[in-house]
Amino acid sequence: MQKINPLLCTALILALASIGCDGGTTYEVVAATGIVLLDNKPIEGVSVTLVPQRGIKxxxxxxxxxxxxxxxxxxxxxxxxxxxxxxxxxxxxxAMPDGSSVPPGTSAADANLINQLPEIYSHPEKSPIYATIPPTEPGGLSFELSSRPKPGRR
Known part of the structure; x- marks a missing residue:
């Protein structure tokens, strides 16, 4: 299990929040749903974040x-x-440091929360997972994670 670095987490959140800030311009969006599996089983409470690649508004x-x-x-x-x-x-x-569920309203920095997934899935410089959202409504995304991922190529 990996401990969350509060400073890195805050920097990532601020970077993601600033992407595309343009004084209120709105963009057309399409509905997008999906499922995330860990070792071929559905997993609850996973935070899924899409980071725009070049040219995405x-x-x-x-x-x-x-x-x-x-x-x-x-x-x-x-x-x-x-x-x-x-x-x-x-x-x-x-999760909490003892592996228990995070109580509602708990701050990651204050509680020393840990990420229960392998680091490769949460690190912007290591993640091997990409997705394309088509301009028409997609049929649904499917992400199959492994508790023992193989190092991926980028």
Whole structure:
């Protein structure tokens, strides 16, 4: 299990929040849903983050998986859907240091939360996972993670 560096986490959040900030311009989004599996089983509570690649307008997308592993991406708190295009996908599943569930309202920095997924899935310089959101509604994304990932090529 990997401990979360609060400074790195804060820097990543700020970087993602600033991507596409343009004084209120809105972009057309398409609905995007999917499922995340770990070792071929649905996994609950996984934070899914889409990081826009070159040429994508907007901020990307995010979601949290339900008990059956499904998720619905959104680009803003009140906007379901994401801008079509290519994205790097990052995954995190936080837990308390003892492995228990995170109580509602708990801050990652204050609680020393740990990421229960292998680091390769949450690190922007190591993630081997990319997704393309087509301009028409996609049929659904499927991400199959492994608790023992093989080093990927980028």
């Amino acid at each position: 907007g901020r990307g997308g995010y979601a949290t998986s339900a008990s059956d592993g499904t998720f619905t991406l959104q680009s803003e708190p009140e906007v379901e859907g994401v801008v079509p295009g290519n994205y790097m996908v990052l995954f995190r599943k936080y």
